[in-house]
């Protein structure tokens with residue numbers, strides 16, 4: 439099926455630039471005429487994932503496929519991986535440092551937010567190898 | 578109310594977006610946790626916060642917010658102001674504390 443493919447390198451050394459990929463996707467969806475409510479759900483879910491790649495996994499790659507009725511987002515990193523995915527998905531659970539918390543993240547709401555704002559979510563992770571988060575948001 | 582009224586009520590300094598002060602706003606939220614803003618905020622158009630980093634502007638942008646008020650007299654650096662200009666977000670700075678600033682806006686009719 440025809441789709442628009444976008445890909446972004448997410449810089450793990452630069453907290454300030456975290457969000458660039460999500461913003462670009464948000465802009466693209468807006469231009470395509472996707473409803474503002476759907477655009478916002480995509481933006482939030484992807485932004486939390488992008489932030490996670492930066493604060494937990496030294497960056498990674500975001501790959502996006504936009505279809506007429508939905509978007510698929512793959513957030514791939516080669517970070518430390520997640521040992522217990524069920525635990526990581528729990529609201530409020532976080533391994534983030536005090537420093538990250540002082541920047542406004544690390545409340546342990548990222549993965550739950552991503553689940554809430556997406557229609558499908560899958561986390562594949564191997565400790566020491568990396569993590570891939572898949573998100574599908576229907577428009 | 579308009580952003581102009583927020584400026585007046587909070588005795589705020591305008592850091593950028595002077596051309597957008599007549600924008601109507603109806604609701605606001607106050608938080609230092611961006612993930613909470615992303616989790617719980619619905620259609621609020623103003624974010625009051627004590628944080629100054631660029632992710633505050635990005636969070637507001639993701640939520641389609643129109644205005645950020647930095648409390649306790651804080652001002653972000655030039656790069657953050659530049660980012661807000663790019664996104665078309667009005668930045669204000671007030672000497673008031675978060676609780677007080679939120680209270681003033683709430684009392685004057687801004688919803689949560």
Ligand SMILES: Nc1ncnc2c1ncn2[C@@H]1O[C@H](COP(=O)(O)OP(=O)(O)O)[C@@H](O)[C@H]1O
Nearest residue numbers: 490494495526532533534544545546547548549
């Ligand atoms: N991409 C990732 N790589 C490694 N660990 C991750 C990743 N994403 C999330 N985690 C782990 O899952 C926990 C919960 O994530 P999240 O719900 O986003 O909360 P927060 O980012 O605020 O800690 C994180 O604290 C971290 O331990």
Ligand SMILES: [Mg+2]
Nearest residue numbers: 486490548549
């Ligand atoms: Mg997170």
